[in-house]
Amino acid sequence: MGHPPLEFSDCYLDSPEFRETLKCYEVELERTSKFLKELIKDGNSVISAIRGYSVAVQKFSQTLSMFQFDVIGDSLTDDEINIAQSFQEFAGLLQEVETDRMMLVQNASDLLIKPLEKFRKEQIGVTKEKKKRFEKDSEKYYSQVDKHLSLSAKKKETQLQEADEILDKERVNFYESSVEYVYQIQQVQDRKKFDVVEPVLAFLHSVLTLNNLTVEMTRDFMPYKQELQLSLQNTRNNYESTREEMEELMKRMKHPSQIGKMHSFLPMEGYLYCQEKWALGVSWVKYYVKYHKEGRRLVMVPCEQKTTTKQGPTQLTLKSCIRRKTESIDKRFCFDVETNERNAPVTFQALSEGDRKLWMEAMDGKEPIYHSPIHKQAESNKNVFHEEDPTNPGDVDLHSSDWDIKTITSALKFYLRSLSEPLMTYSLHRDLMCAAKSDNLDFRLTEIHSLTYKLPEKNREMLEMLIKHLVNVCSHSEDNLMTPSNMAVIFGPTLLRAKEETVAAMLDIKFQNIVVEILIEDYKKIFSNMPDSSAPPIPPPRITPRKRQPITISKRPPRVFQALSHDHFQHTESNYQPLV
Structure with a gap:
């Protein structure tokens, strides 16, 4: 379907297969850059040439229809499918209004051209700079390796030690630039889903709404526009939660001590x-x-x-x-x-x-090799939940003025995050991800319902209590903007984290969020009724993804993202407010 994810661990091997995959990403980056350049040029033609507007829009729509997003991973969410199809929808709409002359607002350049130019400069430009550094450090490192290996063993020990130190320094520089380049080039692939589509969406909206001859067509476009805007918002939220996890993984992989650790589990x-x-x-x-x-x-x-x-x-x-x-x-x-x-x-x-x-x-060499591997003492709990301590009673007045709301909510998330395995267990993680990736909505709900009752009893009881509270929080979303989708972004990585911390696992965070969103939206059905065990559900063939019902988009989206960045919500007796 698309390019395989680039694992940070592959940077240390720097195999020909890794280089070939990286080259595919670079080709896609160049294709995106050329596409943006063409899109910006065509947009300027539309704005400046009103008399030739019909011809310019025709070319613009053709450019949009030819471009498709390549994806990272093996599955797309409904929102990503909607986004991937958006350019085709835009192109079809422009074809219908080709014969109409339209008026463009004076700030059309700010809506379309500047954001695309900014993306090319700040995202694609930065990526190309990272590529230059990677190629430079790669050349320096392998040149130093060749020079290093040509040294005679009869050299003085001090000279050999000095040569070893120089090589180690070049190796660290090369690994660091390689990991940073892999991180940056994957971020561009994800960011373009919304950073490129949003300006086009805003520009089209201004074109359609200012033309009296296309009022009816604009009304037909509005439900899809609202659906796409919601998809963009959800995708951006998923990106932010994934980016934070991936950035932490990148920082750990850049540490010099990680190089030795990688050899302990990588193939020879x-x-x-x-x-x-x-x-x-x-x-x-x-x-x-x-x-x-x-x-x-x-x-x-x-x-x-x-x-x-x-x-x-x-x-x-x-x-x-x-x-x-x-x-x-x-x-x-x-x-x-x-x-x-x-x-x-x-x-x-x-x-x-x-x-x-x-x-x-x-290779089981004839000379024995003695080394001291570093063992980490694994922390394991026989039971996921701690025994009650009689010296610390469970009945605590959380509404007391002595307690800070942020402290309470942070402690809850920290507790769930610190469990030896996530609340929804490692053993069910793969099945839950497969259910979330299904194209059939009924199968998704049925399978997640069934898997919930395969959890250990204590896990399911705690999960039910938590989801019940989140349902209560989401019922006040008009005031606190905590919709099920936004709440899932906060708790998805906490309740369903993967056992292995890899880039591929990070890309599944958006599907973890889908599972939590379904638990919130269908709370009564899932936790009030046992699943039907008469026949196991069979994944159906691929079908067209669902269309969301049109909704009223809030005029305060920045506040939503601020709330999500803090991962907090405030609880009062009659109202819920995000902590901004």
Whole structure:
């Protein structure tokens, strides 16, 4: 459907597959940049050439109809499907009003051109700067690697240590720029869903509403406009909640200590230099090597191919592995591998002493490797819920003036977030995500209803109490702007967090929000009735996604986002207010 997510962990491997995926993102970024440039040019034509307005709108609508959003991940929410189809809807509308002359408001440039130019400058421009730094640091790092590996082992120890320190510094710089570039290029892919569509939507609205000849058509467009505006708002909210989680993951991945941790669970693969003997001497050729423990298969992919000939991967079957003695070769970090396919041992050079130890350990090298892995003491609770402490009674007057509302709500969220596993459990996470990604609304509700009753009894009781309170909060949404959708953005990542912290898991946060939104909207049906267990629901074939009922859009959207950024709501006896 689209491009696979770029995991931050792939930055440390920097494999050819990672580079190829990154190239796909760069091609899409360039396509988006060219599309925006074309869209801005056509918009200016519409504004400045009233006499040729019909021709300009026709070209503008054609440009819109040809562009489609590429997506990250395996599924789209209803809102994202609506957004992805929006340009086609706009193009169809413009085709119908092509023959009419329209009046443009004086601020048409502010509605359309400036926001698109701002996106190109601040988002795409920043991404290209990150790319330049990434390419520069990449070139410096691998150049330093080549220089480093060419050092003779007979050099003084101080010289070797100094060389190691220089390489480590270049490696950290390269990893940091790589992680930042991956983060930025994925953010642009998500931001364009609303940063590009919103200006077009605003511009079209001004065009339609100011033309007396298209009043009726404008009335027909308004329900879709309101639906799309709600989809944009929901997508923006989901983006903000996902961005915060992804930014925290990026910061952790940038820490130097993370490099060592990555090797503890990543598959054994990476760059090695292979000694190849020729008639005129010996050369060291760079390969990207993958070792599969099952079958003891060694796959070598050449990295420095000539343009005239292309060499495919070499597959060998490992017999044994042994460390190369320092005095037996002029290169550092070397080890020999015996294979079934070759009579003589194959000599490899690793990137560092630590890298050689990892390869030796993976291949069951003859010399034992002793290292001290860092074990984290896992905190586990036999029961998700804590036993009551008689010295701390549960009956606390939360309405007392001594308590701060922010403190209470923060403590609740912190408690739920700190549980050894989320309230809706890791074991049901995949099934809940599959239900939320279904195109059939009835199946979504039925499946989530059924899965709720598969929770442990204590978990379900606490979930019911929490959702009941959230339903009460949402019933005052006209005053506090806490709709089920907004509330789900706050509690989705808390109640259904994924076990693995990866970019792919972060992209599923929007579907976690959908589950919580359904629990709130259908609270009575889910918690008042047992699910029908006569026959398990079967996911139906793909159908057209639902259309939301037109609603009245609040004139105070900024306040909604401010409330969401604080993740708080205020409770009083008769009213609910977001804490701004």
